[in-house]
Every structure is written in structure tokens, then in C-alpha cells.
Amino acid sequence: MTPLELTHLAAGEKSAPVTDWAARIGWLVGLALFIALVYWLMREGWKWRGTLQGDLPELPTAPEEVGEAKLAVLSMSGRYHGSTTAGQWLDRIVAHGLGTRSRVELTLTEAGLDVVRPGATDFFIPAGALREALLGKGIAGKVLSEGGLLVVTWAHGDRLIDSGFRSDHAAEHTEWVDTLNSMIKKSLETTDTEGAR
Incomplete structure (x- = not known):
């Protein structure tokens, strides 16, 4: 094969168009649900830590005295x-x-x-x-x-x-x-x- 024929052969080959939109949308929805789950777990962990530290007394405020x-x-x-x-x-x-x-x-x-x-x-x-x-x-x-x-x-x-x-x-x-x-x-x-x- 000559280089010209190889170039023509390579130009003629194309990848098949992606038409499986259901799979793409499914993956995107799955990824969004996974991110939401991770965020929810982080938030619950933060609230749980606050519950464990519930025995900490209220924080003092600055005194009103002057002088x-x-x-x-x-x-x-x-x-x-x-x-x-x-x-x-x-x-x-x-x-x-x-x-x-x-x-x-x-x-x-x-x-x-x-x-x-x-x-x-x-x-x-x-x-x-x-x-x-x-x-x-x-x-x-x-x-x-x-x-x-x-x-x-x-x-x-x-x-x-x-x-x-x-x-x-x-x-x-x-x-x-x-x-x-x-x-x-x-x-x-x-x-x-x-x-x-």
C-alpha cells in the first residue's frame, strides 16, 4: 500500500456515533446521587459530632462592665x-x-x-x-x-x-x-x- 492509499483509508474510517443517551443519563444521575449521598453523610457526621459534644457548657459572653x-x-x-x-x-x-x-x-x-x-x-x-x-x-x-x-x-x-x-x-x-x-x-x-x- 502506498502512503496515499493509507491516508485515504484512514480518512474513510470514522467512529460510530454515540447514540446510547439512556446510559449516559443513567451515569450522570448515578453520579449526582452519589455526590448527594456523600454530602448528606458529611452533614450527618457534623451533626453527630455536635451531639457528642453536647455536654460542653454554653460559651461565656463578654462582660458588660466598663472601666x-x-x-x-x-x-x-x-x-x-x-x-x-x-x-x-x-x-x-x-x-x-x-x-x-x-x-x-x-x-x-x-x-x-x-x-x-x-x-x-x-x-x-x-x-x-x-x-x-x-x-x-x-x-x-x-x-x-x-x-x-x-x-x-x-x-x-x-x-x-x-x-x-x-x-x-x-x-x-x-x-x-x-x-x-x-x-x-x-x-x-x-x-x-x-x-x-
Whole structure:
């Protein structure tokens, strides 16, 4: 066969047109049902986790008092990445809206840490409940660069909770860690002094 004959033969061969529309539609409907099932299972898992964490008390709100305790020591805007059981960065807490990622405005006062989240539940961490602040790289399945996350450990009910925040200006994290830890140390010293009396 000459190259011209081969070209003519190849040009003459065509694939058969696809006419099995029922099979195509069946596959598309099956895929859509599968995606809906996966979404439904994820939603049920989220609700189930919230039910398991139902023993978590209501979140405290910021005190209404004015004066020295209300003066801001530090403030920061950024993102709230979620809360987990302390030390277990994948065990997300979803009860009372703590699992919802959102924008955040943090304000540290002598009374505690005020967490204001537009579109989500605000909460307040009293100064006496603060346990530790550190720089982390991951929380609730979100991984960032080393030191890219401000992790605040606090007590709520009988649990220790880690909450992760990322500032719009990551350079602020170190100042927050130092200020929070000195505030916690001061609070513990005051508690020890009062307990010794």
C-alpha cells in the first residue's frame, strides 16, 4: 500500500456515533446521587459530632462592665480557624459554633479575650480560663507555615480547648503569645497568693 492509499483509508474510517443517551443519563444521575449521598453523610457526621459534644457548657459572653478591665491591651483582626480538644489538632469541636471558620476580631483586656466573629457565634474567654498561648502550624485540619497560627489554650467546663487564630499581619503573633503568657503567669501568681492566705 502506498502512503496515499493509507491516508485515504484512514480518512474513510470514522467512529460510530454515540447514540446510547439512556446510559449516559443513567451515569450522570448515578453520579449526582452519589455526590448527594456523600454530602448528606458529611452533614450527618457534623451533626453527630455536635451531639457528642453536647455536654460542653454554653460559651461565656463578654462582660458588660466598663472601666479598667475593659481597656484593650491588644487587638487583632484575622481569621478564626476553629477549636479542638487541647493537644489533638484534628479533634474539632463543633458544639456552639466553635467549629465554624470565620473572620475574627480579637481583643485582649484584663478581663480576658473577646472573640468577635461576624456571621458566627461570638464568645469570651475569661482571663482565669486562659492556660497557654503558643505559635502553631495546624489546627482542625488546617495547616499553615511554621508559626503561622496563634493557638490559645483555655479551660471551658471540664475540658481544655485549643482555639486557632491567624492575624492579617502574622508578625503580631509573637507579641500576642508573649502578652498572653505573661498575663496567664500573672493570673496564676495572683491565684497562688490568694490561696496561700
